[in-house]
Amino acid sequence: DTEVTQTPKHLVMGMTNKKSLKCEQHMGHRAMYWYKQKAKKPPELMFVYSYEKLSINESVPSRFSPECPNSSLLNLHLHALQPEDSALYLCASSHKISDRVILFQPQHFGDGTRLSIL
Amino acid sequence: SQQGEEDPQALSIQEGENATMNCSYKTSINNLQWYRQNSGRGLVHLILIRSNEREKHSGRLRVTLDTSKKSSSLLITASRAADTASYFCAPHNQGGKLIFGQGTELSVKP
Numbered sequence: 001d002t003e004v005t006q007t008p009k010h011l012v013m014g015m016t017n018k019k020s021l022k023c024e025q026h027m028g029h030r031a032m033y034w035y036k037q038k039a040k041k042p043p044e045l046m047f048v049y050s051y052e053k054l055s056i057n058e059s060v061p062s063r064f065s066p067e068c069p070n071s072s073l074l075n076l077h078l079h080a081l082q083p084e085d086s087a088l089y090l091c092a093s094s095h096k097i098s099d100r101v102i103l104f105q106p107q108h109f110g111d112g113t114r115l116s117i118l
Numbered sequence: 119s120q121q122g123e124e125d126p127q128a129l130s131i132q133e134g135e136n137a138t139m140n141c142s143y144k145t146s147i148n149n150l151q152w153y154r155q156n157s158g159r160g161l162v163h164l165i166l167i168r169s170n171e172r173e174k175h176s177g178r179l180r181v182t183l184d185t186s187k188k189s190s191s192l193l194i195t196a197s198r199a200a201d202t203a204s205y206f207c208a209p210h211n212q213g214g215k216l217i218f219g220q221g222t223e224l225s226v227k228p
Contacts, residue, residue, distance in 0.1 A: 004160070042206055042218035043161065056215070090160055104148045104210045109160035 003027055006091050006110035014118050015081060021113045023074040023091030031096040032074045033107065034066060037088045049074060050096060081117045088112040122150075122190075122207035122219030130225040137194040139222040141207030142187075150183055150190050151208045151216065161206065164192075197226045 004025045035043035048056035049068040065077040092107040122141040149168045153161040167174045167183045174181045180193040207219045
């Protein structure tokens with residue numbers, strides 16, 4: 001069992017649907033991440049939140065909208081996705097001692113949401 | 119690209135043998151991390167080696183780092199079938215981003 005919980009585990013949606021992916025951690029981590037992983041490829045960073053503020057957006061299309069409502073939760077809102085967006089979406093978290101200090105700590109990953117766009 | 123480049127892409131060995139995976143990267147780093155991913159699961163952190171360290175051990179894992187050659191290696195000794203997974207190196211750059219390499223797919227046959 002991982003300490004980062006992602007729901008749902010699987011999601012199938014049409015291109016006109018709106019859905020959300022959820023991620024939760026209770027390790028007191030103040031940095032949280034979204035990654036996208038295609039089959040047989042490494043994870044690609046999408047967004048980084050630091051102290052509930054968006055600190056990195058890797059030029060992700062606006063059809064992906066992240067949200068960090070509190071220090072334990074991270075959401076990824078999906079709208080008007082394309083078939084090429086089908087992938088495994090991974091959430092991760094790590095320690096950070098203050099918003100100004102970059103702390104190079106290991107990341108803890110959830111098991112992901114496998115997303116299929118019809 | 120700052121990401122790690124891994125070699126080999128795939129490795130098949132017998133249980134009990136050692137497995138060595140290599141990683142090269144291009145820019146300066148704060149640290150380099152290795153992760154394991156079992157099929158259909160998330161990534162699990164294995165070991166972190168800082169830029170001022172040359173070697174680190176954790177159980178059956180041994181990691182080396184050569185910053186002059188911008189390379190690292192992961193050695194798994196006395197492999198087990200449960201070690202079958204994909205292994206990723208991830209140089210951690212000065213900007214705080216973790217950039218994953220393409221990965222090595224390890225298969226350990228019983």
